[in-house]
Structures are given as C-alpha cells and as structure tokens.
Amino acid sequence: MIRLDNISKRNGHRVIFIEASAALQRGEKIGLVGPNGAGKTTLFRLVTGEEQPDEGNVLVDRGLSVGFFNQDVGEMSGRSAVAEVMNGAGPVAEVGAELASLEAAMADPARFDELEAIIERFGDVQARFEELGGYALDGRAREVLHGLGFSQEMMDGDVGRLSGGWKMRVALARILLMKPDVMLLDEPSNHLDLESLIWLEKFLAGHDGALLLTSHDRAFMNRVINKVIEIDGGALRSFSGDYEFYEEQRDQNEKQQQAQFERQQAMLAKEVAFIERFKARASHAAQVQSRVKKLDKIDRVEPPRRRQTLTFTFAPAPRSGDTVATLRGVDKRYGSRVIYQDLDLMIRRQERICVLGINGAGKSTLLKLVTGTSAPDAGTVTLGGSVKMGYFAQHAMDLLDGDRTVLETLNDAFPLAAQSSLRGLAGGFGFTGEDVDKVCRVLSGGEKARLVMALMLYDPPNFLVLDEPTNHLDIATKEMLITSLREYEGTMLFVSHDRHFLAALSNRVLEVAPDALHSYEGSYGEYVARTGREAPGLHE
Template identity: 70%
Template sequence: MIRLDNISKQNGHQILFIDASMSVQKGEKVGLVGPNGAGKTTLFRMITGEEEPGDGRVTIEPGMTIGYFSQDVGEMSGVSAVAAVMDGIGPLSTLATEMARLEAAMVDPAQAADMDAIVERYGDVQGRFQELDGYALDARAREVLAGLSFSQERMDGDVGLLSGGWKMRVALARILLMRPDAMLLDEPSNHLDLESLIWLEDFLKAYEGALLMTSHDREFMNRIIGKVVEIDGGELITYSGNFDFYEQQRAVSERQRQAQFDRQQARLAKEIKFIERFKARASHAAQVQSRVKKLDKIERVEPPRRRESVQFEFRSPPRSGDEVANLKNVHKSYGSQAIYAAFDFQLRRKERWCVLGANGAGKSTLLKLVAGATEPDQGSVTLGASVRMGYFSQHAMDLLHGDDTVLESLSGSFPAAGQGSLRSLAGCFGFSGDDVDKPCRVLSGGEKARLVMAKMLFDPPNFLVLDEPTNHLDMATKEMLVASLVKFEGAMLFVSHDRHFLAALSNRVLELTPDGVHQYSGGYTEYVARTGHEAPGLHPGQ
C-alpha cells in the first residue's frame, strides 16, 4: 500500500536516512518512533510527495487517498468550525459557505431590494447541497467535532477566533471526516483533553484504513498500534506488537548486540595481543601475517546506539505542615457561568490529587485558585504553614524573556547557583551542549515547557500545582519527569490527559461533574476500577 525502498535523505549536513526501507499495508496501524530530529516529519512529507528522497523510491498504491495531519495547521478564518472541517471534502464546503452567506443576506434589511435573487440563488445552492448529501455530512462533521469536545456554539463560531489548540482539533477533525484509505497523523494526541483522547482512540481503533502515526502518549500508542517502525541512526527498523512490546524487543536486541560486540572485542584484543607480542620475531612472522590478514577480513560488530537518559534528582524539600491547602465555601463564576458554588476542599501533606472533569468543568480554575492566580468571588483559599509552592501552567511559558538564552534564563532565576550545577540541571531537562545557548524566543513548545519545569523544580517546592505539565513533552522527558516525581516527598495537585502520568503519580482523585464534586481515595487506577470509566461522563466500554 505504502512502500519506502532504500530511501536516503539528508537536510543540509544532517543525514536522516541511509538505504532505509519500510512498508504500511492495508488495515495496519503503525507507530513511528525516534528521537526529536530523527526525521519523522520528513518521512511523512516524503510519503505525501511534499519532499523527495535523495535516493530510493516511495511507492503509493494507485488511486489511494491519504489524509495527513501535521502540527502546522495553516490559516483558518472567516468560516465556522463545521465548514472548515467539511472543507477537506471538496465542493460541499464551498456550497456550505455560500449557504451561510445567503442565510445572513436574507435577514439583512440592507439587502431587501435583492431578496428575490438571493432567495432564488439560495434555492439552487441548497438543492445542490442536498444532492451531494450535504446535510448528512454536516451531521457527521458535528459528530466528529463533538467527539473532540466542541460545543455547538464553538462549532458554529468563526474558526479564526479559536486558539491554536482548538484549530489543531479542527484540522484533525477534517482528516477524520475524510476517512481516507490511509491516515498519517503527526502527534494527534497533542492539545486534547482526556475525554477527546479516549474518543479519538476509539475512532482510530474502528478505522479500517492504514494508519501511520507519532505520539508522545504511551497509553494512546499502546492501545492503537500493532506495529512499530523506529528511526535509528538513519535506518528504519520494524517491530511487531504495541509500544510496550517494542521497548521490550528493543532492550533484548540491544543486550544481544552488546554481548556480540563484547565477545568480538575480546577476540580482537586476543589477536592484537598476539600480534603485538610476536611481530618482532622472525620465527613467528608467518603466523603474525596470517592473523593480521584475518583481522582485516573480520566484519566489525557495531555497539548498540545508546539513548542518553538523564535523571533529575530532587533535593529534599523543606517539610510543610500537615494541612497544605484549604478551600472553604468557595464561589467562582465567569459571567453567568457558575464554576464553583459553596465548594470545600482540603489537601494534606503527601496527598497527590489528580483533578478530572470535562472541558469547562473548572479544572484549571481550581488550580489557579489554589495557586493564587485568580481570586474566589466568595469564600477563602488558604495555604498551610511552611508551604512552598511550585506552579506550572501553560501561561508560564509565555513569560520567558525571548532574548535570554536557556542558561541566562536559569542564571536569572538562580543567581547564586554555579554554572556547573545549572548546566547539569539543563542537561536533565534535555538541553545539552550548545542547546543552553539557544535564545528562548526560538524554543519549541516542548523546550519551553522543559525550561519552565527545570526552574520550578530546582529550588524544591513542597507543594506542586501542575496544569497539563506533559502537554509538549516528548516520551523520554515524560518518563524522566514521572520517575522524578514518584520520589517527590511533598503534596501535589495536578491536571493531565496522560493516563500513564495519572496512574503513576496520583493517590487521590477529585472528579468534577455536572452532578457535583466527588472525591476518591486511591489513585487513578483505582478510580477507573471503581467507576468503570477512564474520565467523567464516559461510560463503560466508551
């Protein structure tokens, strides 16, 4: 269906692929993995024809339709989200846009003189829209958008007024509505809340076409894919199974390759020792020459390419009092929408609360109230004795000074710290070598998140308030963060759509629903077992 044969490709001086081959067959669901910069997006672009390989061949089955979702969604404005989603389906989108314009014209007193012509044109356009089954498509588009957590109001509003994250969802919905023969999805799980993520997971499981995707969400990958293609040092290596199985197989393969390398090195050392010992003796000249020739003919085993994984070690935070945060009789509204009414909540030392709730339930508002980033309309929010808070929000990334380098930004926050310790800190969060000299303005979303996280955790707080901390992080950084936070001795209050993160770190669940607020002892895994669903509002089997 899709084949890459002996592909070679380089960007500037960077070699991405050398004689690399892979295939995706009909109905296969394949995860594409590899470190940042390995060439995942380039591979997608070669399949779609946006880029050509330097050498080798890309073969697509004739007549096959391909839908490609990337993080670069392009410009969207002037139409509703529904119309923008249908835009990928061809003429129907044009007709839907014209119908919306004519409907507006029919209620515009300034155009009363042209009303007959407007109504006649509307009849023609509507008739053609019906012929092409446009109303069914409109319903399907709304169904997909609802699955991605769009309200009716947001569906019908100007897509140009949406944030970048919501525009990403529109672009993703466009590909899902197409139902092409093959989908290429580059990080589709970014910017989704937990409910949307679970809906997308079910949609992709039921999708019958070929799927090639990247994702930094381990659980999401595990539940969808049955094959992994890894980009490793210019090669494309195929593994059967889900992501967990791939990691196990990769570890076995690495151990075998290391053992093979060690055995060969031992043999080579023995031969070299003999040559060095007897090369000056005429009586051993023939033997020495024979062994030199033998060495030249041996095909050398390469050691496995090890992925660097640096761990961040928490210094012990100062001990807080037993009561960390207390909310009493809290009321909070935005306009006419009441988020909290007479809300009471207490968080104690060593408790790790994850907050669950559908979009608009008030998850981020709760974190802002506790962090002091917003005030309650009524009631009180107090922190306990000796509480030192670390607050991570998406807004914090916007506060980095663009002209500061990574190292200057860290130095500005911790002027008393030595350069060595700050460089080590930067290294733990993925900034090695010259990366520390990058200005903040050129950092990606993931790099900014890592820098803010590094600043927050260096001078250890004893209470962490984290709003979607894994949103922009790659899998390796997430693993490092989870491993570090498992050892964290303080209290936590956090929101995340990453189920691996939720399960690994929570020991309490706060569930926000239209029926009220529910508290569960035990972590996210116990919550799922007890309620039968993975997020509020989802029923067993959904």
Template identity: 80%
Template sequence: MIRLEKIGKQNGRQIVFIEASAALQKGEKAGLVGPNGAGKTTLFRMMTGEEEPDEGLVATDRGVTIGYFSQDVGEMAGRSVVAEVMDGAGPVSVVGAELKELETALADPERLSEMEALIERYGEVQARFEELDGYALEGRAYEVLSGLSFSQEMMDGDVGRLSGGWKMRVALARILLMNPDVMLLDEPSNHLDLESLIWLEAFLKNYDGALLMTSHDREFMNRIVTKVVEIDGGALTTYSGDYAFYEQQRALNESQQQAQFERQQAMLAKEIKFIERFKARASHAAQVQSRVKKLDKIERVEPPKRRQSVAFDFQPAPRSGDDVAMLRNVHKRYGSRSIYEGLDFSVRRKERWCVMGINGAGKSTLLKLVTGTAKPDAGTVTVGGSVKLGYFAQHAMDLLDGDLTVFQDLEATFPQAGQGSLRALAGAFGFSGDDVEKRCRVLSGGEKARLVMAKMLYDPPNFLVLDEPTNHLDIATKEMLIGALSSYEGTMLFVSHDRRFLAALSNRLLELTPEGIHLYGGGYTEYVARTGQEAPGLRS
C-alpha cells in the same frame, strides 16, 4: 499501500535517511517513533509527495487517498467551524460545493437560457453526492466535532476566533471526516483533553484504513498500534507488536548487540596483543601475518545506539505543615456562570491530588484559587504554614525572557549553582549540546515547558500545583519527570490528560461533576476500577 524502498534523504548537512525501507499495508495501524530531529516529519512529507527522496523510491498504490494531519494548520477564518471541517472532507466536499453553486444558478432568473443544461448537470452532481453519502456529511461533521469536545456554540461560530489549540482540533476533524484510505497523523494527541483523547482512541481503533502516527502519549499509542516503525541513525526498523512490545524488543536487541560487541572487542584485544607481542620475531612471522589478514576481514560489530537520557538527582523538598491548603465555603462565578457554590476541600501533606472533570467544570479555576492567582467571590482559601508553593501553568511559559539562552536563563535563576550542575539539569530536560545556547524566543512550546519545569524542580517547593505539565513533552521526558516526581516527598495538586502520569503519581482524586464533587482515596487507578470509566462521562 505505501512502500519506501531504499530511500536516501539529506537536509543541508544532516543525513536523514540512508537506504531506508519500510511499508504500510492495507488496514495496518503503525506508530512512528524516533528521537527529536530524526526525520519523522520528513518521512510524512515524502509519503504525501510534498518532498522527494534524494535516492530510492516512495511508491503509493493507484487511487489511494491520503489524509495528513500536521502541527502546521495554516490560516482559518471567515466561516463556521463545521463548514471549515466539511470543506476538508475530500471529493465529497468538492461535489457538495458544486451542488450549492448549481442550486444558486437554478434560482437565478438571468440564467433561464441555461436551465436545461443546469438541470441535467444538477442531476449528475446530485447522484454523485448521494453516492458519496454527502447528505450525511454535516451530521458526521457535528459528530466528530462533538467527540473532540466542541460545544454547539463553538461548532457554529467563526473558526477564526478559536485559539491555536482549538484550530488544531479543527484540522484533525477535517482529516477524520475525510476518512481517507491512509491517515498520517503527526502528534494528534497534542492539545486534546482526556475525554477527547479517549474518543479519538476509539475512533482510530474502528477506522478501516491504514494509519501511521506519532504520539507523545504512550498509553494512546499502545492501545492503537500493532506495529512500530523506528527511525534511528538514518535507518528504518519495523517491529511487529504494540508500543510496549517495541520497548521490550528494542531493549533486548540492545542488550544482545552490546554482548556481541563486548565479545568481539575481547577477541580483537587478544589478537592485537598477540600481534604486538610477536610481530618482531621472525619465527612467528607467518602466524602474525595470518592474524593481521584475519582481523582485516572481520566485520566489526557496532555498539548499540543509545538514546540520550540524562539522570538528575533532585534535591529533597523542605517539609511543610500537615495542613497544606484549605478551601472553605468557596463561591466562584465568571459572569453569569457559576463554577463553585460552597466548595469545601482540603489538601494534606504528602497527598497527591489529581483533579478531573469535563471541559468547563472548573479544574484550572481550582488550581488558580489554591495558588492565589484567582480570588474567590466568597469563602476562604488558606495555604498552610511553611508551605513553599510551585505553580506550573501554561502562561508561565510566556514569562521567559526571549533574549536569554536556555543556559543564561538557568544561570540567572540559580546564580549560586555550578555550571556542571546546571548543564546536567538542562540535559535531564532534553537540552543537550548546542540546545542550551538556543534563545528562549525560538523555543517550541514543548521546549519552553521543559525549561519552566526544570527551573521549578531544581530547588523544589514542598507543594507542587501543576496544570497540564505533560503537554508537548516527549515520552522520554515524561518518563524522567514521572521518575523524579515518584520520589518527590512533597504534596501535589494537578490536572493532566496523560493516563500514565495520572496512574503513576496520584494517590487521591477529586472529580468535579454537575451534581457536586466526588473524592477517591486511591488516585486514578481506584477511580477507573470503581467507576468503570477513564474520564468523566466516558466508559472504558
């Protein structure tokens, strides 16, 4: 359906693609992977025609419709959420708009002279609208929005009042409702809670068209894609299989290439040693010359391109008392809405609680109560002796000093630390090379999250309270974070929509339901096994 044939692309001084080729066939579901800045967004823009390659060809089959979801959602205001979504549904929305205009014209007494032509046109447009299943469009729009966790009130409310994250969901809903022949989705899993993520997973599995997507959620990617296209060093390499197969195959290829490189280097060293040893001897002149010519003709094997991932040894957390946090008979309301009535809950040392519940169940409120950023209306919240608390919340990113660079911020936070240690810390969280000189004000949401997390873990508390710590983190950084927290000796209480993070790190689970709270002793894995669902109210 879409073919890229020997494309070349350069952005300023950066060479993005060199004679790169790949194809997306009918019905294929492919993942697009590569390091940050490798050119994933550039590739999407070339496939939609927003950018042209400098060399080569991007060919799309005649009549193919493309829906492209990007993180740049543009302005939205002045109409309801459902109307905004329906407006993006492609040809059917254009036909629907004309149908509404004709209905208005038919009711206009000043246009009686045009009535015959208007009636004839109305019949044509109505037939086309029915052909495109237009009368089911509104119902499908509500269905998609409900799947993405919009309440009825939000669907009918002004889209302009939504936060940036919810507007992202509106933009995604527009593409899903459009149901194009090809979907290009750039990080569709960002800003989604677990329930919405699982709904989207099922939607995309049942989607008949071709799909190319990026995602920082490996479980989500692994369950949908059957092919992976990797961008690395200006080339496109295609792997048949899911994301887990891609990782295995890439590691195997790297291992084989490294072995081949080392064998060739050993051979070259041997030949060069012979040449150096005998080049001054006339009796060996012919042999030396023969070997020099042989070396000139050998095609050099390159060492494998290694993804930069910096390991960092985090300090052990100081020991706390056995009772870390206790909530007794806690009541909490927001206006007329009751969140908790008589909540009793305890956190003990070394427990790792993940908190689950549908939107509005009170997950973030619980974390705020425990950290003291919200007060109960009644009851008590007690944090135990020797507890050193670290709280990662989304608003923590707004507290960074925009005038400082990443490295200056780390230095200001840890004035006694050595430069080498802080650079290693920055590298472990994805700030390598010149990235440490970026000012905090220009950092993306993901970069800000990584910096806040780095500062929290450099001198770790013994009680970590984390509200969606994996938002915006790429797969490599998530893996590093999971590795670091797996060996963390302290206590954790967290909310996350990343199933790998949940399964790897929780050993207790608290589920908030309208009927009350339910506790599970084996963490997220036991919760899935016992309930048969991956999120509250959803079957796996």
C-alpha cells in the same frame, strides 16, 4: 500501499536518512518514533510529496487517497466549524459545492434559457451526492466534532473565533471525516482533553484504512498502533506490536548487541595479544600472518547507539505542615456561570492529587484558587504552615524572556548558584552542549516547558501545583519527570490528560462534576477500576 525504497535525505549538512527503507501496508496502523529532530516530520513530507528524497524513491499506489494532519493548520475564518470540516471531506465536498452552485443557478433569472441543461446536470450531481453519502455528511461532521469536544454552539459559530488549539481539532476532524485510504497524523493527541483523546482512540481503532502517526502519549499509541517504525541514526527499523512491545524488543536487541560486541572485543583482544607476542618469532610467522588476515576479514560488531537519557534528582524539599491547603465555603463564578459553590477541600501533606473533569468543568480554576492566582467570590483559601509552593501554569512558557539564552535564564533565577550546577540542571532537562546558548524565542514548545520545569524544580518547593505539565513533552522527558516525581517527598496537585502520568503518580483523585467535587482515595488506576471509566465524561 506506500514504500520508501533506499531513500537518502540531507538537511544542509545534517544527514536525516541514509539508504532507509520501510513500507506501509493495507490495514497497518504504524507509530513513527524517534528523538526530536530525527526526521519524523520530514518523512511525512516525503510521503505527501512536499519534499523529495536526495536518493531513492517514495512509491505510492495509484489512486490512493491520503489525508495529512499536522500542527500547521493554516488560516480558518468566514464559515462555521462544521462547514470547515465538511469542506475537507474529499470528493463528496466537491460534489456538494457543485450541487449548491446548480441550486443557485436554477434560481437565477438571468440563466433561465439554460434551465433545462442545469436541471439535467443537477439530477446527475444529486444522484452522485446521494451515492457518496452527502446528505448524511452534516450529521457525520457533527458527530466527529462532538467526539473532539465541541458544543453545538461552537460547531455553528465562526471558526475564526476559535483558539489555535480548537482550530487544530477542526483540522483533525476534517481528516477523520474524509476517511482516506491512508491517514498521516502528526501529533494528533496534542491539545486534546482526556475524553476527546479516548474518543479518538476508539475512532482510529475502528478505521479501516492504514495509519501512520506520531504521538508523545504512550497510552494512546498502545491503544491504536500494531506496528512501530523507529528512526534511528538515519535508518528505519520496523517492529511488530504496540509501543510497549517495541520498547521491550528494542531493549532486548540492544542487550544482545552489547553482548555480541563484548564477546567480539574479548576475542579480538586475544588475537591481538597473540600477534603482539609472536610477531617477532620466525617459527610463528605463518600463524601470525594467518591471524592478521583473519582479523582483516571479520565484520566488526558495533556497540549499541547510546540513547540520551534525561535524569534529574530533587534536592530534599523542606517539610511542610500536615495540612497543606484548606478551602472553606468557596464560591467561584465567571459571569452567570457557576464553577464552584460552597466548596470545602483539604489537601494533606504527601498527597498526590490528580484533578479530573470534562472540558470547562473547572480543573484549572481549582488550581488557580489554590495558588492564589484567582480569588474566590466567597469563602477562604488558606495555605498551611511552612508551605513553599511551585506552580506550573499553562501560560508559564509565555513569560520567558525571548532575548535571554537558556543558561542566562537559569542564571537570572539563581544568581548565587555555581555554573557547573546550572549546567548540570540544564543537562538534566535535555539542554546539552550548545543548546544552553539558544535564546528562548527560538525554543520549541517542548523545550520551553522543560526550561520552566527546570526553573521550578531546582530549588524544590514542598507543594507542586502542575497544570498540564506533560503538554509538549516528548516520551523521554515525560519518563524523566515521572521518575523524578516518584522520588519527590512533597505534596502534588495536578491536571494532566496523560494517563501514564496520572497512573504513575497519583494517590488521590478529585473529580470535578457539575453537582459537586467527588474525592476518591487511591491512584488513578484504582479510580478507573472503581468507576468503570477512564474520564468523568465517559460512561459505560
């Protein structure tokens, strides 16, 4: 269906692809992986024709319909969300637009003399619209939007009033409704809550067409893809299987390559030692010459490319009291909407509590009540003895000073810390070399999240409250964070839609439901096993 044939591509002085080849066949669902900046977005643009390779060819089968979703959704306003979604449904949308135009023409007295021709054309267009399933389009559009978390009110409201995250869901729904032969999805799992993410997994698993996607959510990748294409050092490498299999295969290949490299290096050292020892002896001249020629002809095995691994180790946090936070008789409402009524909750030392609940249930509100950033309408919220809190809020990245560099930001927060210590901290969160001199204004969402995390964790609190800490983070940074937090000895209260993160760190689950707050002892994995669902909004 789509072939990349020996493509090469530069961006300024930076080489992105060197004689790289890959293919997307019918029915394949491919996860595109590689470090940030490796060229994933460039590859999408090459496939869509937005960019051209410097060398080589991008071959797309004639007549193939391609739908491309990316983070740049453009302007949306002036119509309802459901109309915006239907407008992108491919040929059926164009036929529907003509049908509406013909209906208007039939009612226009000024065009009465054309009525016969208009009616005839209307019949043909109506038949085509019916053939394409046009009359079911509104229902299908609403079904997709509902799956992505929209209420009926939001579907029929002006799309221009929606936030950026909800507009991205509209743009994604447009591609899903279109059902093209090939879907190109660049980070479709961003901005989705857990229920919407699980719905999207099922939708994509049942999609008949081919799929090429990127995602920082490994659980999502594992459920959807059956092949991985890795961008590594300008090359494209293909692996059959899901993301987990790809990781195992890649590690195995690297170990084999390292072993081959070491064997060859030992052999080369032996040959060089022989040449050095006997090169001055006439009696061994033929043997020496033979070995020199042999070394010249050997194909050298390269060592595996060193991958950047992020590592951060917590300094020991001061011990808190056994009771970390207590909520008694708490009421909280926004206008006429009741979020909590007569809520009692105790958080104990070393609990790692993940908070689940459907969109708008009050997950972030609970975190705000505990941290004191929102006051209860009634009742009390009390922190325990010796509690030192760290709070990662969804808006925390907006508070960075855009004119300060990464290193200056760390210096401002910790003026007494040694430069070597702060550079080590920056490196642990992925800011190496010249990255520390970037001003905050130019940082990506993921880089800002990493910097905020570094600021919070350098002088570690004993009570971490994290609201969607994994948003914007790539898989490598998430793994570093999970590894670090596993060693953390303090208490955690967190919201995340990343199931790998939830399963790895939780030992208690709070489910925010309309009637009450339900508590489950045990990890997220145990919660899933006990309830038979991965999220509160899902039922068997």
